[in-house]
Amino acid sequence: MNDDLKKIHDASMRILEKSGMIFHHPGILKLLEQKGIKVSGETAFFTREQVMEWVSKAPRRFRLFARNPKYDFVLGDNHIEFAPGYGAPNILERDGSKRSAVLSDHVQFLKLVHQSDKFKVNGGILVEPSDLDPQYNYPVMLYYNLTHSDKFIFGMEGKADQVNMTMDMIGAVFGDRNELIKQPRIMTIVNTLSPLRMDQTALDTMLIYASNGQPVIITPAAMAGFTGPITLAGLIALSNAETLAGIAVTQMIRKGTPVVYGCQSTAADMRSGAYVVGNPEHVLCLSYAAKLAKAYGLPCRGGGAPSDAKQLSVQSGYESMMILLTSCRENINYIIHSAGIIDSFSAMSFDKFIVDLEIIDMVERIGKGVRIDDETLAVDIIREIGPGGQYMTSEHTVKLCRQEPWNPEIGLKGMKVSKDPNSDILDNILKKKEKMLSAYQQPHLPQSIASALTDYLQSKGVDKSLLFL
Amino acid sequence: METEEYLNRVIDAVVRMDKKDLADLVSKGIAQGIDPLLIVNEGLTLGLRKVGVLFADEAIFLPELVLAGQMVTEVMESLKPQLSGDKNYKKKGLFLIATVKGDVHEIGKNLVALLLSASGYEVVDLGKSVPAETILEKVNELSPQILGLSALLSTTMPAQREVIQTLEEAGVREKVKIIVGGAPVTRDWAREIGADGYAEDASTAVDDADRLMGLS
Numbered sequence: 001m002n003d004d005l006k007k008i009h010d011a012s013m014r015i016l017e018k019s020g021m022i023f024h025h026p027g028i029l030k031l032l033e034q035k036g037i038k039v040s041g042e043t044a045f046f047t048r049e050q051v052m053e054w055v056s057k058a059p060r061r062f063r064l065f066a067r068n069p070k071y072d073f074v075l076g077d078n079h080i081e082f083a084p085g086y087g088a089p090n091i092l093e094r095d096g097s098k099r100s101a102v103l104s105d106h107v108q109f110l111k112l113v114h115q116s117d118k119f120k121v122n123g124g125i126l127v128e129p130s131d132l133d134p135q136y137n138y139p140v141m142l143y144y145n146l147t148h149s150d151k152f153i154f155g156m157e158g159k160a161d162q163v164n165m166t167m168d169m170i171g172a173v174f175g176d177r178n179e180l181i182k183q184p185r186i187m188t189i190v191n192t193l194s195p196l197r198m199d200q201t202a203l204d205t206m207l208i209y210a211s212n213g214q215p216v217i218i219t220p221a222a223m224a225g226f227t228g229p230i231t232l233a234g235l236i237a238l239s240n241a242e243t244l245a246g247i248a249v250t251q252m253i254r255k256g257t258p259v260v261y262g263c264q265s266t267a268a269d270m271r272s273g274a275y276v277v278g279n280p281e282h283v284l285c286l287s288y289a290a291k292l293a294k295a296y297g298l299p300c301r302g303g304g305a306p307s308d309a310k311q312l313s314v315q316s317g318y319e320s321m322m323i324l325l326t327s328c329r330e331n332i333n334y335i336i337h338s339a340g341i342i343d344s345f346s347a348m349s350f351d352k353f354i355v356d357l358e359i360i361d362m363v364e365r366i367g368k369g370v371r372i373d374d375e376t377l378a379v380d381i382i383r384e385i386g387p388g389g390q391y392m393t394s395e396h397t398v399k400l401c402r403q404e405p406w407n408p409e410i411g412l413k414g415m416k417v418s419k420d421p422n423s424d425i426l427d428n429i430l431k432k433k434e435k436m437l438s439a440y441q442q443p444h445l446p447q448s449i450a451s452a453l454t455d456y457l458q459s460k461g462v463d464k465s466l467l468f469l
Numbered sequence: 470m471e472t473e474e475y476l477n478r479v480i481d482a483v484v485r486m487d488k489k490d491l492a493d494l495v496s497k498g499i500a501q502g503i504d505p506l507l508i509v510n511e512g513l514t515l516g517l518r519k520v521g522v523l524f525a526d527e528a529i530f531l532p533e534l535v536l537a538g539q540m541v542t543e544v545m546e547s548l549k550p551q552l553s554g555d556k557n558y559k560k561k562g563l564f565l566i567a568t569v570k571g572d573v574h575e576i577g578k579n580l581v582a583l584l585l586s587a588s589g590y591e592v593v594d595l596g597k598s599v600p601a602e603t604i605l606e607k608v609n610e611l612s613p614q615i616l617g618l619s620a621l622l623s624t625t626m627p628a629q630r631e632v633i634q635t636l637e638e639a640g641v642r643e644k645v646k647i648i649v650g651g652a653p654v655t656r657d658w659a660r661e662i663g664a665d666g667y668a669e670d671a672s673t674a675v676d677d678a679d680r681l682m683g684l685s
Contacts, residue, residue, distance in 0.1 A: 024573070087623070089623035089626075089653055098655075100657075100658075128623045128624070134624045134625075134627055137624075193573065193574075199573050201571075225532065226576060227576065270530040270531055270532065271524075271527045271530055271531065272527075272531060272670060273531040273577070273580070273670065273671075274652070275652070346652075346653060
């Protein structure tokens with residue numbers, strides 16, 4: 001840890017000692033007391049030794065298991081995984097109009113995410129369907145996730161009933177609790193409620209996931225000046241305190257529970273009070289969060305390709321690239337919101353989803369860096385061609401012209417200019433989306449499992465018509 | 470100092486968010502015998518309205534708007550003894566406000582409550598995660614003119630609809646105007662669930678309340 005990180009860490013420790021953190025959950029408060037944490041009312045006060053001792057029990061890295069083993073992956077170290085946009089209740093159309101998202105949009109995104117080789121994970125709340133009862137919205141989304149993709153499953157924070165349903169369904173597909181602990185099959189975000197609180201829903205989710213050995217991502221999303229200090233150092237220290245306290249609790253629930261250090265704190269728009277993501281402050285927060293997580297030896301989550309733009313536009317392009325590039329440069333292990341999300345997390349856009357895949361591709365290329373060896377230094381070729389020569393017709397160029405330089409799938413390059421370049425790129429976006437959807441093939445799920453899931457959901461009161469779109 | 474010039478200075482102090490100057494001006498005005506109701510209606514309220522316009526133009530930032538609201542509320546509070554004897558002084562109406570069940574976010578709701586109260590409404594705040602049944606009870610008990618329902622999460626927005634349905638079933642829906650708000654709430658949603666008004670932000674919540682009260 002360098003001096004700046006040490007200062008932030010020290011501030012976070014002082015925050016947890018002096019201000020404490022509220023846990024709106026009698027069971028968790030009891031657990032904290034049992035572990036010797038000072039609890040007053042609903043507020044827990046941690047000494048620095050207590051926090052760091054519990055945090056140190058969390059694994060440095062862990063493996064996540066998909067239904068299809070080719071999508072298994074490790075979270076931790078400098079390994080990066082992308083996950084799509086998450087939690088938006090709306091769909092933003094190409095013409096800038098916004099409508100409430102529905103279940104069929106979720107299924108459409110499941111197919112696109114399944115088709116993209118950028119993702120080993122699928123699901124979560126690709127959109128929040130307005131046609132589903134919030135009592136069982138995630139179990140229905142999970143059902144479609146399981147029937148439409150065999151990638152690793154992204155979960156959702158919810159009330160205890162709903163999270164228990166989730167575990168029942170995961171159990172029906174992957175085996176009992178013992179199996180799940182050996183091979184984590186689902187992971188969810190658990191949000192803190194800044195400043196310095198966790199609510200009952202978050203803690204119920206954490207309790208059920210951690211008891212079943214399934215990983216959670218502890219994520220504060222404090223807004224500078226509203227739910228955290230307006231100065232970034234204070235905002236980062238506060239967020240760090242919340243995340244560490246959350247992680248400590250996961251380890252009290254079950255030692256060794258896989259857990260991810262998350263941070264989604266950012267600025268607020270001081271003119272309106274809106275949560276903003278396309279700001280330099282967001283970039284700085286995620287940078288520091290990644291550095292802190294790595295110093296603590298924890299896998300981390302943050303960033304993505306979000307934007308505050310109201311439409312696919314110049315603004316959505318530069319903001320998304322700024323955040324995604326930084327996320328990757330900081331080696332954030334799990335980058336949610338990597339594709340499709342727009343309008344400050346309030347909408348998903350199919351167009352932007354396709355654009356973001358291209359951004360991911362560019363950023364991945366940058367991340368691969370420059371291979372430096374005798375072959376790539378090409379000193380012999382340079383000697384052969386000599387001063388004043390040209391490389392265009394050299395065998396070296398011909399051999400490597402398709403693999404060395406990055407090539408766009410939708411972006412326009414070169415000298416061919418049409419009358420309407422803007423519509424050309426939009427056409428390319430649409431073509432790519434249609435190509436992906438037409439190539440989509442539903443992965444096999446044994447009929448007995450599919451029936452067990454539909455029977456289960458109907459027994460919980462889910463209308464049959466929702467299960468056969 | 471002429472009354473008009475005095476009132477302009479009150480308005481100006483609100484707009485400059487100069488707490489000390491405002492407090493001095495108001496106590497000086499009272500000492501000089503200026504009608505406290507005039508100070509409220511033609512000074513403080515107009516000042517706050519001006520701040521609202523500047524906020525809408527993005528010339529004033531949200532924390533500044535809140536500060537102006539707080540200042541005016543405090544001054545109004547200090548004028549209460551003088552105002553309570555004035556039969557011409559009355560609040561614009563009773564505004565009942567709550568964050569709906571399942572949602573514990575209340576910063577936005579508190580801002581709305583503050584600005585409403587600074588703008589002359591009597592506000593009763595039921596707090597956060599308030600069940601529909603409690604809201605119904607309070608509507609019956611207090612007979613508010615307007616009910617404001619806040620939700621920050623897309624998952625708790627349906628609870629706004631639930632409150633409206635609960636009031637309908639109890640046969641009291643027509644007795645109260647309902648304004649909904651919160652980050653994911655849209656005008657379309659407000660229309661869909663049968664609300665009377667939609668507050669895009671704290672400042673427009675006041676405008677919409679005035680509209681529903683026939684004051685704008």
